[in-house]
Amino acid sequence: MKVGIAIFPSKKLQDLANSYRKRYDPQYALIPPHITLKSAFELNEEELTEVSSELEKISEKFQPFTLNTKKISSFHPVNNVIFLKVEPTEELVGLHQAVNTSFFGGPAEYAFVPHITIGQQLSNSEHADVFGQLQLQKIEHQETIDRFHLLYQLDNEIWTVYETFLLGK
């Protein structure tokens, strides 16, 4: 099965992200707003249990941290993904590194730019139009992140949470 590791921020921040996603993100209905810690990879059921206990150990080593988001940014021209930029703190970067080791199938494919996607699969002209409006928006949000989640994808592409891991517990 296809699994992934992600952080769901507070309801407040998810609702804010969704106010954009419902218009600009075709994955809106498949997964709530999140910060990806590890993109989708394949596991069988036995490996799921092993990965789960490894994540349990990792969660004990990291403390809750502050999520800070101040602006809407874009990966253009690499791709037309628009996102809430999340400031990389030491804990967040460390956590990302810890779940992207060889145990979990190797290092991340890209440098880690923590973010919450709010728009994707936009054409170049849509992207220019939407990002042109959104980049002017003032975002100012801070909250504590104290957990992350292991998810798997159902046949209909919707993600289900398998387990929550509390940081520093």
Add this chain to the structure above:
Amino acid sequence: MKVGIAIFPSKKLQDLANSYRKRYDPQYALIPPHITLKSAFELNEEELTEVSSELEKISEKFQPFTLNTKKISSFHPVNNVIFLKVEPTEELVGLHQAVNTSFFGGPAEYAFVPHITIGQQLSNSEHADVFGQLQLQKIEHQETIDRFHLLYQLDNEIWTVYETFLLGK
């Protein structure tokens, strides 16, 4: 915020339930297939933390149990809900009782009939038609349930998992 307590069965059983839900359940996109332990109730953020630690205690008192489902059933004529009937085991009934005490806002409104909804909001004639076909289907599925989830509902009515509780840990 609106929260609820539910069990997500295995991917296999969720995929089976979704094969019906995509046609017959308008809530298909809002939450993965589940057994409701406690229907939606209101909490503020502070109470969410309290409820969460209470559920942690409850999860320690119950052991993983076998989920058994053998047939498709219906609540008609009470309502036109079609579901996978889940056999009530001692642990499942005990768990349901434990999360429906005064601490969580009082006892359940209805007697507990454990089930996974696969169709709802059907007209009487749709119900008769669909249930007429489905009740003949042979279902034979058994699995171990070792966890349940506390969820909250976003403004767009999609549910997010707040925390997973492992039974007997």
